[in-house]
Each structure stands twice: as C-alpha cells, then as structure tokens.
Amino acid sequence: MKTDRPNPNRAFKDAAYVQLARIGKAVASPKRFELLDLLAQGPRTVEALAKEAGATVANASQHLQILRRAGLVETERHGLFITYRLADVSVAELLRHLQRLAENRLAELERIARDFLSRHGPMETVNFRELRQRLRNDGVTLIDVRPSEEFLAGHIPGAISIPLPQLRARLVEFPQDRQVIAYCRGPYCVLAVEAVEILQASGIRAARLAESVHDWRAERGTLVGGGVRR
Amino acid sequence: MKTDRPNPNRAFKDAAYVQLARIGKAVASPKRFELLDLLAQGPRTVEALAKEAGATVANASQHLQILRRAGLVETERHGLFITYRLADVSVAELLRHLQRLAENRLAELERIARDFLSRHGPMETVNFRELRQRLRNDGVTLIDVRPSEEFLAGHIPGAISIPLPQLRARLVEFPQDRQVIAYCRGPYCVLAVEAVEILQASGIRAARLAESVHDWRAERGTLVGGGVRR
DNA sequence: CACCTAATCAAGAGAATAATAGAATGTCTG
DNA sequence: CAGACATTCTATTATTCTCTTGATTAGGTG
Numbered sequence: 001m002k003t004d005r006p007n008p009n010r011a012f013k014d015a016a017y018v019q020l021a022r023i024g025k026a027v028a029s030p031k032r033f034e035l036l037d038l039l040a041q042g043p044r045t046v047e048a049l050a051k052e053a054g055a056t057v058a059n060a061s062q063h064l065q066i067l068r069r070a071g072l073v074e075t076e077r078h079g080l081f082i083t084y085r086l087a088d089v090s091v092a093e094l095l096r097h098l099q100r101l102a103e104n105r106l107a108e109l110e111r112i113a114r115d116f117l118s119r120h121g122p123m124e125t126v127n128f129r130e131l132r133q134r135l136r137n138d139g140v141t142l143i144d145v146r147p148s149e150e151f152l153a154g155h156i157p158g159a160i161s162i163p164l165p166q167l168r169a170r171l172v173e174f175p176q177d178r179q180v181i182a183y184c185r186g187p188y189c190v191l192a193v194e195a196v197e198i199l200q201a202s203g204i205r206a207a208r209l210a211e212s213v214h215d216w217r218a219e220r221g222t223l224v225g226g227g228v229r230r
Numbered sequence: 231m232k233t234d235r236p237n238p239n240r241a242f243k244d245a246a247y248v249q250l251a252r253i254g255k256a257v258a259s260p261k262r263f264e265l266l267d268l269l270a271q272g273p274r275t276v277e278a279l280a281k282e283a284g285a286t287v288a289n290a291s292q293h294l295q296i297l298r299r300a301g302l303v304e305t306e307r308h309g310l311f312i313t314y315r316l317a318d319v320s321v322a323e324l325l326r327h328l329q330r331l332a333e334n335r336l337a338e339l340e341r342i343a344r345d346f347l348s349r350h351g352p353m354e355t356v357n358f359r360e361l362r363q364r365l366r367n368d369g370v371t372l373i374d375v376r377p378s379e380e381f382l383a384g385h386i387p388g389a390i391s392i393p394l395p396q397l398r399a400r401l402v403e404f405p406q407d408r409q410v411i412a413y414c415r416g417p418y419c420v421l422a423v424e425a426v427e428i429l430q431a432s433g434i435r436a437a438r439l440a441e442s443v444h445d446w447r448a449e450r451g452t453l454v455g456g457g458v459r460r
Numbered sequence: 461c462a463c464c465t466a467a468t469c470a471a472g473a474g475a476a477t478a479a480t481a482g483a484a485t486g487t488c489t490g
Numbered sequence: 491c492a493g494a495c496a497t498t499c500t501a502t503t504a505t506t507c508t509c510t511t512g513a514t515t516a517g518g519t520g
Contacts, residue, residue, distance in 0.1 A: 009420045010284050012346045016418040017260035017267075019339040020332050024257035029478075030247035033254065037247075046497060054240050059479060061498055071335025080487055080496050087335060094327055101320055102250050105301025109249040116242045188246045190239045259508080276467060289509060291468055310466050310517055 026070035027098060031055055032063045039073060040092045040214060041146065041185055042153030043085035096214055099186075113187060123196055124207035126181055128219060131209060140179045142209075145195040154223040156183065156216050164191050171202050179205040186212030256300035257328060261285055262293045269303060270322045270444060271376065271415055272383030273315035326444055329416075343417060353426050354437035356411055358449060361439060370409045375425040384453040386413065386446050394421045401432050409435040416442030 027033050034053045038044060044052075050060035064084055067073045074087045086092055102109050117123065126134075134140040135158050144151045144159040151161035162170055174180055180199055184191035192208045199206035217223050257263055264283045268274060274282075280290035294314055297303045304317045316322055332339050347353065356364075364370045365388050374381045374389040381391035392400055404410055410429055414421035422438045429436035447453050 012342070012420065013264065013284070013418060014260065015342045016339065017264045019336055019342060020329060020418075021258055021260040021263045022336060023328050023332050024254055024259075024263065025477095027254035028251055028258035029254075030244065030251040031478085033251045034243065034247045054243070056480075057497070058481080058499090061496095062478080065498080071331075077487090080494095082497065088331075090327070090331055090334070094331060097320070097324055097327055098253050099250060101301075101318075101324060102253050104320070105317060106249055106252060109246065112242070112245045112249065188243060188250075190242065255507095261508085286510075287467070288469090288511080291466095292508085295468080307517085310464095312467065 022070050023072070023094075026067055026072055027094070029063065029066075031059070032067060033095075033098075035060065035063055036067065036072065036086070036091065036095055037185065037188070039084060039086050040095055041150040043076075043083045045081045045083055049084065092214055093218075096218060103187075116190075117193070120193055120197060121200075123193065123200075125210045126207045127210060128216065131181060134179075134181070140181050141174065142181050142183070143195070144184075145182050145191045146184050146189075150185075152225050154213060154217075154225040156213060157222065157224050159183070162195075164195055167195055167198050171199075171204070174199070174204050176204060179207065181207050181209055183209035183211075183213070186214070252300050253302070253324075256297055256302055257324070259293065259296075261289070262297060263325075263328075265290065265293055266297065266302065266316070266321065266325055267415065267418070269314060269316050270325055271380040273306075273313045275311045275313055279314065322444055323448070326448060333417075346420075347423070350423055350427060351430075353423065353430075355440045356437045357440060358446065361411060364409075364411070370411050371404060372411050372413070373425070374414075375412050375421045376414050376419075380415075382455050384443065384447075384455040386443060387452065387454050389413070392425075394425055397425055397428050401429075401434070404429070404434050406434060409437065411437050411439055413439035413441075413443070416444070 027036065031053060035049055038049055038052055046061050046064060047057055049064070050057045053060060055063070064073065068075065068084075072087055072091050073084050076083050076085070131140075131142070135142060142156065142159045143162045144155050145162055145164045145167065147163050148161050151159075151163075155161070182192040182195040182199070184195075187210065189212075196206040196208050213223065257266065261283060265279055268279055268282055276291050276294060277287055279294070280287045283290060285293070294303065298305065298314075302317055302321050303314050306313050306315070361370075361372070365372060372386065372389040373392045374385050375392055375394045375397065377393050378391050381389075381393075385391070412422040412425040412429070414425075417440060419442075426436040426438050443453065
C-alpha cells in the first residue's frame, strides 16, 4: 500500500481515499446495482426487492445493509415490514451517470442489449423528442407498464398505468388504429419489451420508449406523483 | 446468484448489471480512485502516477490497466513513456459526484478531514464566492501550488503558478500587506495546506481555497489552459 | 548490437467479498 | 403469550481482489 519514503501525509490520503472508495464499492456489485436501480423507482420492502432482483431474502438483506452503511439507502420500519429507499436524489443521479458512462465506454454492454433485443423480433423505439411530439398531437397512447406502486411514486405526465400482468386482460381498451408507446424502468428493464410484443401479437401498433422515467425527469423536468422521496 | 424460478430474462439482466458494475468496480479501490483523481488534473506517465499515489510502478500499472479495461482511461505512447489520461470529461464529473456524495453521506470522511486539519494549526478557508469577490477587488494574490504541468493543463483565471517546492525561495515576491490564497487539487490534496503554513510562518497572511480546480470549472465555467484533454 | 529504461506480465500469499443455509431477533395477531 | 412472519445474524465455502516480487517486453541510445 505504501512505500517507505517519508511522506507524513500518506496516512491521511489513504484514509480519505478509503472512504471515497466506499461509495464505489457499494455500486461495484451487480446485485447491489440492480437493487439501487429498483429503489430508484420507489421505496420497497426487502422481500419485494429480493424477488425482483432474483436473490434470496437473506442475500438481499446483506446487500442492502452494505448500501446502508455506505449511506446510499435509508430504512423505515412499518410494522413487520422494513422499507428501504434511496437516501438522496443524488444517488439516483449517480446511477444515471454510471449507466451513461457504461453505455458510452463499454462496447460489451451495447452488445448484450442488442443481442437481447434481437431475440425479440423487430420493435420500433421512440425517444423523448418523438414522444413529446406525438403526445402533443394526441396521436398515441402512452402506457406505463411498471407495477402500480411505481407509477404512483412518479410517472411521465399523460401516461396511464397498466401493469404488465394486467395488459392482456385490458387489450380491449385500446383502439386498433392508434399507436401505443410503452415504457418501464429503463433499458435494463424488460417490461416494456414484453408489453410491445403482447400488443403487436394482438394487432396493435406499438413502440417502446428507449429511455427511463428518470431520464425523463432529468431532461424534461416534471414527473407526476410522489417522485423519489428524500 | 439466481433462484431456480423460471425467469428467462434473468440472464440478460445479470449480464447487463455485471457490465454496469464494472464502472463501480473501477472506482471501488482507494488506489484507483486516487489515480483517477490525479489524472483529472492532467495526463501523466505511469511512473509519475505511481510516485504521487505512493505505489510501486508495477502496482500502479496493474490498477491503470483495470481502469483502461473499464473504459475510464486511455493511453498514448511517446517514445519510452506511456501517458495515461481520462477517457472523457464525464469521468471527472463522476469523480466529483462520488466525492460530493461521500462528503454528504459519510460522517467518517468529514471526521478524517477535520482530524487532519486540526493537526495543522488554525487556517482560514475561502470559498468560491469569497474568492471571486476578493479577486475582483484586487485584494489578494491567488497562487496555484500544484506542479507546473497541472497548472498548464488548466487553472483558475488570475492564478499564478508557484509549485510548492519553489514556494520558500519565492517568498520575497509577496508583499507583506496583501493576503495570499492558495489552492491545489482539492480537499484530499495537501499541497495548499502546506503552502499556507509556509506563508504564515514567514508572516504573510494566507488562506486556503477549500474547493478544487474542477469544482471551479463545474460551478463557474472557464479555466485557463488546456483543460482535461478528450 | 549491447545496454538502458518504462512499462507490463506472471505467479503467489493474504485479505476481502458473495452466496448459502440455518439460527436468531423483533413485531404483530389472535 | 403462542404462533406467524419479515428481517437480520452467524458460520462456511468458493471466488475474487490487492499487493509483492522477479522476469519479460518494447522502445531508444551509444
């Protein structure tokens, strides 16, 4: 760790950088990153997080405590349940920053995403600019296919909530001649992809919003609903 | 890593989050964080980085290659030397973001900084607002005590370069009645602290700028010099 | 070409991390 | 207060990380 040269400030620097690296360590595990990404959509219990992230409860609990010790999440007890939430909006910003950096710098990530999409037939994707335009012209229906709690915690103005499990049952609600745009948590969430497939299979024109709810907030401002609680 | 429930998208998510966590892993080691922090001041050779970070050349080289594989730094060969530099300004922004988060969320870090400063006599610190004000009123001399290459790569307008090793020899340059404000790489760089002590010891009123060159750029705009090369 | 130097590579010891399973804790309900 | 349930704790194992040491590669120079 250190040479034997006489530098009296080494100890301070080492100690300081150990602390700075703690935040890095917190987001250095894929599971923890996924947990944070889920928490960015809204507060949740340990069990819900474990299930969505595909981990055991005990394992998720351990990761969550590492995140808590790093100051990235906070807890609150409600009866039997303990809800975790991001400690600060700047944590969600950090996640976005890391994602953007990974997308720009790691070819591997782009390849993985492309491979995944290629296994799911052709699919139109839409960006914010196009979405805004079409929303203004009233030419599309925007649906939020995340669980309804996440919709309530914050969603894009004009969207209607149709959690994916309910989509098949509610297909009759869509007029056949109007395009539907589905969105979910972001590029590493598969809900919108599945939604578009279901819609297309029943003859409805559908497209996927490539960005996430948080990108919307960062680039366009307001969400409707609670947002990320502090 | 995964339960045996039938979720065909687990593999995709796991693969995607492994990639996202790679950036986290890169900044999860104190030494690597320190190396990146140095590179944020300007490009450098492996040997220079190793020396400043208090590591062996072999060790620094290994860390740098991890950073390169994570896409955070790039290399260029000049004869015998290989210079490393940040791959993108957004890497420097990430470092700032992580630092700010650590300062806000980790009490430990603040304690370490306070302990360090308390071992160094009382010292006035100045923030950007005060600095601007005094620079405008021409009441102070602003000195950049980093190595001159870093000064050339980008510095605060109005600052003059006095690398710390030269400070004692150039004390005569300072009028006794005018305050001097010293700055360096940021709060975990000790150059400015040492500079203020030297100045005070010879009877010159001196203060330390608490923020870093990069904070200046982020909050006020321009630097003079090369900046971080892309 | 022999020699020097900057940087990387390769192998290994010791520490830290991640997942699992089973036990323990704390809180609500009847 | 017994039982149910959400969460955390403890112990264990396999894996990964970090640093050190000594050898090796690649480029430049006399």
